[in-house]
Amino acid sequence: xxxxxxxxxxxxxxxxxxxxxxxxxxxxxxxxxxxxxxxxxxxxxxxxxxxxxxxxxxxxxxxxxxxxxxxxxxxxxxxxxxxxxxxxxxxxxxxxxxxxxxxxxxxxxxxxxxxxxxxxxxxxxxxxxxxxxxxxxxxxxxxxxxxxxxxxxxxxxxxxxxxxxxxxxxxxxxxxxxxxxxxxxxxxx
Amino acid sequence: xxxxxxxxxxxxxxxxxxxxxxxxxxxxxxxxxxxxxxxxxxxxxxxxxxxxxxxxxxxxxxxxxxxxxxxxxxxxxxxxxxxxxxxxxxxxxxxxxxxxxxxxxxxxxxxxxxxxxxxxxxxxxxxxxxxxxxxxxxxxxxxxxxxxxxxxxxxxxxxxxxxxxxxxxxxxxxxxxxxxxxxxxxxxxxxxxxxxxxxxxxxxxxxxxxxxxxxxxxxxxxxxxxxxxxxxxxxxxxxxxxxxxxxxxxxxxxxxxxxxxxxxxxxxxxxxxxxxxxxxxxxxxxxxxxxxxxxxxxxxxxxxxxxxxxxxxxxxxxxxxxxxxxxxxxxxxxxxxxxxxxxxxxxxxxxxxxxxxxxxxxxxxxxxxxxxxxxxxxxxxxxxxxxxxxxxxxxxxxxxxxxxxxxxxxxxxxxxxxxxxxxxxxxxxxxxxxxxxxxxxxxxxxxxxxxxxxxxxxxxxxxxxxxxxxxxxxxxxxxxxxxxxxxxxxxxxxxxxxxxxxxxxxxxxxxxxxxxxxxxxxxxxxxxxxxxxxxxxxxxxxxxxxxxxxxxxxxxxxxxxxxxxxxxxxxxx
Numbered sequence: 001x002x003x004x005x006x007x008x009x010x011x012x013x014x015x016x017x018x019x020x021x022x023x024x025x026x027x028x029x030x031x032x033x034x035x036x037x038x039x040x041x042x043x044x045x046x047x048x049x050x051x052x053x054x055x056x057x058x059x060x061x062x063x064x065x066x067x068x069x070x071x072x073x074x075x076x077x078x079x080x081x082x083x084x085x086x087x088x089x090x091x092x093x094x095x096x097x098x099x100x101x102x103x104x105x106x107x108x109x110x111x112x113x114x115x116x117x118x119x120x121x122x123x124x125x126x127x128x129x130x131x132x133x134x135x136x137x138x139x140x141x142x143x144x145x146x147x148x149x150x151x152x153x154x155x156x157x158x159x160x161x162x163x164x165x166x167x168x169x170x171x172x173x174x175x176x177x178x179x180x181x182x183x184x185x186x187x188x189x
Numbered sequence: 190x191x192x193x194x195x196x197x198x199x200x201x202x203x204x205x206x207x208x209x210x211x212x213x214x215x216x217x218x219x220x221x222x223x224x225x226x227x228x229x230x231x232x233x234x235x236x237x238x239x240x241x242x243x244x245x246x247x248x249x250x251x252x253x254x255x256x257x258x259x260x261x262x263x264x265x266x267x268x269x270x271x272x273x274x275x276x277x278x279x280x281x282x283x284x285x286x287x288x289x290x291x292x293x294x295x296x297x298x299x300x301x302x303x304x305x306x307x308x309x310x311x312x313x314x315x316x317x318x319x320x321x322x323x324x325x326x327x328x329x330x331x332x333x334x335x336x337x338x339x340x341x342x343x344x345x346x347x348x349x350x351x352x353x354x355x356x357x358x359x360x361x362x363x364x365x366x367x368x369x370x371x372x373x374x375x376x377x378x379x380x381x382x383x384x385x386x387x388x389x390x391x392x393x394x395x396x397x398x399x400x401x402x403x404x405x406x407x408x409x410x411x412x413x414x415x416x417x418x419x420x421x422x423x424x425x426x427x428x429x430x431x432x433x434x435x436x437x438x439x440x441x442x443x444x445x446x447x448x449x450x451x452x453x454x455x456x457x458x459x460x461x462x463x464x465x466x467x468x469x470x471x472x473x474x475x476x477x478x479x480x481x482x483x484x485x486x487x488x489x490x491x492x493x494x495x496x497x498x499x500x501x502x503x504x505x506x507x508x509x510x511x512x513x514x515x516x517x518x519x520x521x522x523x524x525x526x527x528x529x530x531x532x533x534x535x536x537x538x539x540x541x542x543x544x545x546x547x548x549x550x551x552x553x554x555x556x557x558x559x560x561x562x563x564x565x566x567x568x569x570x571x572x573x574x575x576x577x578x579x580x581x582x583x584x585x586x587x588x589x590x591x592x593x594x595x596x597x598x599x600x601x602x603x604x605x606x607x608x609x610x611x612x613x614x615x616x617x618x619x620x621x622x623x624x625x626x627x628x629x630x631x632x633x634x635x636x637x638x639x640x641x642x643x644x645x646x647x648x649x650x651x652x653x654x655x656x657x658x659x660x661x662x663x664x665x666x667x668x669x670x671x672x673x674x675x676x677x678x679x680x681x682x683x684x685x686x687x688x689x690x691x692x693x694x695x696x697x698x699x700x701x702x703x704x705x706x707x708x709x710x711x712x713x714x715x716x717x718x719x720x721x722x723x724x725x726x727x728x729x730x731x732x733x734x735x736x737x738x739x740x741x742x743x744x745x746x747x748x749x750x751x752x753x754x755x756x757x758x759x760x761x762x
Contacts, residue, residue: 070267077350
């Protein structure tokens with residue numbers, strides 16, 4: 001069998017041809033392109049990731065690595081069990097809550113609440129303030145305080161925009177801001 | 190001279206032969222030994238259910254009491270084999286029922302088990318005692334109900350990592366009040382609820398119960414009550430552990446744990462608050478086996494505190510969240526460690542450094558008795574592997590898995606050939622090896638040269654040319670199972686020594702360079718091999734071109750020709 005391009009071995013870092021596939025469950029089969037004449041993908045979504053491996057750069061930990069079918073070799077049973085439990089136990093637990101002007105922070109367990117109304121009520125009780133009604137257009141227009149949170153990317157977001165489940169898994173800490181400062185959060189930067 | 194030994198003497202001598210290889214060897218000596226052996230063999234092990242037919246097995250071993258069967262090839266674990274490939278146990282049970290086999294024990298791995306099979310099993314063998322299912326599928330809790338209801342002398346029901354459909358029936362309540370013989374009950378893989386009161390009563394009346402693994406649906410206060418009834422337990426698995434260290438349940442659990450001084454093996458903890466772990470501290474000192482690989486909720490600090498107390502540990506299964514530092518604690522605490530498995534906690538591998546070569550080196554330095562390793566790591570170096578080889582020459586199983594399958598030596602950027610070479614050279618008893626990382630043909634040269642006892646080898650994304658595979662086929666005389674994926678081995682390597690495959694159990698090659706023509710040639714030459722091609726997708730309309738590469742090939746030796754239950758997408762050439 002002809003195996004050309006042996007040089008590529010040295011720089012063999014399996015790289016992605018497609019950006020931003022982190023959250024998806026799709027497994028794309030990547031054949032090592034310098035070993036086979038026609039890389040075939042097994043469970044692909046129409047993508048043929050090939051020449052990515054040829055790039056001279058080595059060993060950078062890419063933000064999102066492609067997932068190869070069956071790699072790492074972990075039994076499906078283990079995969080299924082670990083994913084669900086990890087999701088439950090890791091995210092949406094105790095997050096710090098800061099309030100502008102307060103001397104110390106508090107902590108709340110997000111898992112305890114079933115949705116935004118309960119969370120907001122708990123925050124109102126905890127800090128003895130009122131937050132008011134959420135509207136998609138105006139945020140918490142008119143209230144003295146507005147709840148914001150820091151998400152996985154480090155961005156400051158307004159509480160209430162995304163579905164509760166998504167919020168639970170992405171919220172890293174809460175911040176209760178003064179209504180006047182929060183006005184800017186209503187619009188995209 | 191030996192021919193004149195009376196059979197009774199041979200029989201008595203053979204009763205001391207317990208291992209299958211020994212018995213197989215004895216049966217080859219002469220006809221009379223063959224006959225004595227076959228009538229005296231009670232435990233039959235069949236590593237590939239398609240290598241022989243049930244009828245032939247029964248006719249050769251009419252007194253079989255215990256049968257072990259393995260179905261799908263190993264790579265089925267990693268989604269490389271489509272559903273309905275095969276491996277159904279039903280024909281075996283039918284044949285044994287017809288043949289009035291006095292079956293007492295059935296152990297299955299990677300097989301399809303239907304409720305019908307379980308029902309037939311339960312009703313056909315009055316002395317049935319032990320059912321062990323590992324990585325099987327196809328049955329529901331209705332099948333378990335049949336087993337519970339009918340097997341009057343059941344001692345062992347051990348379900349490990351099976352996919353079981355939960356029918357929300359009351360299978361556990363089906364154990365009659367007269368059932369007191371259970372010594373092992375493991376239903377940790379079931380998702381649904383069980384009747385907790387029935388469970389408590391069952392445990393209370395089975396005074397010989399030594400091993401109990403509960404599923405997530407058994408709540409912590411039930412756990413506490415159950416343990417109170419079974420202080421004689423040796424092995425405990427509890428997925429649903431207590432959450433609140435201030436609670437009454439926690440106190441009760443703590444007290445009852447102190448009385449469970451026989452527990453040597455612990456697993457589960459799927460759902461636990463790490464602050465409640467102190468309740469198990471009293472038993473840690475006696476633990477020889479600890480499986481926390483399904484416990485992502487236990488963070489590194491708590492884990493380390495726990496391990497500090499487990500000085501007698503021989504087997505440890507853990508997640509890579511333990512980190513290199515945590516492994517250092519294991520190394521300094523668990524001096525009697527023999528088996529270590531470190532599993533990846535984050536399967537999406539987004540560059541968080543979990544464990545590296547450092548952790549492994551620390552373990553090798555601290556645990557000289559280490560003989561079995563499964564290690565998923567972010568990176569590895571040749572230097573580390575060479576050190577490990579020097580520190581631990583006793584490896585029987587060495588499986589290394591770098592999360593990036595072709596990553597080179599993290600320091601030198603070289604292939605990891607030298608590292609694995611050191612392992613095979615040093616570990617003269619090595620029977621199983623999985624390699625990963627950047628690897629050239631050189632590593633296979635080493636393997637062929639030094640791995641004289643190697644029986645199973647797993648290769649992925651490795652090698653440069655046919656030479657690699659040839660080194661292995663020519664060198665490893667005891668090779669039984671070879672599985673290769675995504676490596677540049679083609680027809681030349683496949684066809685160089687076709688007789689070799691009759692000395693092996695099986696060969697798997699996927700995403701390699703072998704073609705239809707090559708596989709056909711092999712199949713024609715070797716009638717006692719089944720060469721199966723798995724076709725997926727719609728590429729396979731009509732006969733493919735001989736030059737076309739084969740995506741998945743599985744070949745195995747067999748005495749019974751092509752299997753009759755092959756689905757449409759499997760072609761036996």
